[in-house]
Amino acid sequence: MHPEEQLSAYLDGELGHEEQVQIETHLENCSSCQSLLLELTDLKQTFSSAIYELAEPDDLETRVMQAVARETSIRNLGKLWIFVPLLSVMVFVLLVITAGPIVIPLMQGVLVIGRALLYTVSHAVADMPMLSGIVVILSLIVLFASVLSIRKVLRSTAM
Numbered sequence: 001m002h003p004e005e006q007l008s009a010y011l012d013g014e015l016g017h018e019e020q021v022q023i024e025t026h027l028e029n030c031s032s033c034q035s036l037l038l039e040l041t042d043l044k045q046t047f048s049s050a051i052y053e054l055a056e057p058d059d060l061e062t063r064v065m066q067a068v069a070r071e072t073s074i075r076n077l078g079k080l081w082i083f084v085p086l087l088s089v090m091v092f093v094l095l096v097i098t099a100g101p102i103v104i105p106l107m108q109g110v111l112v113i114g115r116a117l118l119y120t121v122s123h124a125v126a127d128m129p130m131l132s133g134i135v136v137i138l139s140l141i142v143l144f145a146s147v148l149s150i151r152k153v154l155r156s157t158a159m
């Protein structure tokens with residue numbers, strides 16, 4: 001007698017030890033049950049891969065949703081990048097507005113000192129050798145240019 005009905009349970013490891021040994025003993029001597037067991041194994045594999053494929057759409061959906069979420073977050077990040085220079089400009093403007101009372105007198109002070117320096121230097125230059133005079137005047141021009149450019153930047157940003 002062939003234990004055909006028990007082969008599936010045997011395959012799933014659902015049998016007790018005694019029954020399992022019985023079937024294994026039978027399988028050793030019965031090619032018909034061996035091929036049936038192989039068929040059952042194939043069937044089980046097909047079934048589990050079918051289950052897997054049935055589960056696949058869910059997985060696919062999850063992956064698509066994740067991809068969409070990732071894409072959306074990247075796009076949002078891209079939008080955020082537009083706000084970064086805007087935000088830094090706003091911060092700079094705020095800084096100028098809040099620090100303006102400090103920065104502007106400071107600039108005026110620098111200008112006053114510069115003018116005083118120029119006045120002193122213009123008198124001293126007369127007694128200086130030609131080359132030193134040119135160097136001093138050039139450095140003063142550079143100083144004034146940088147002060148003016150800073151003022152210009154501050155004014156244009158404040159507006």
Ligand SMILES: [Zn+2]
Nearest residue numbers: 002003030033
């Ligand atoms: Zn058999």
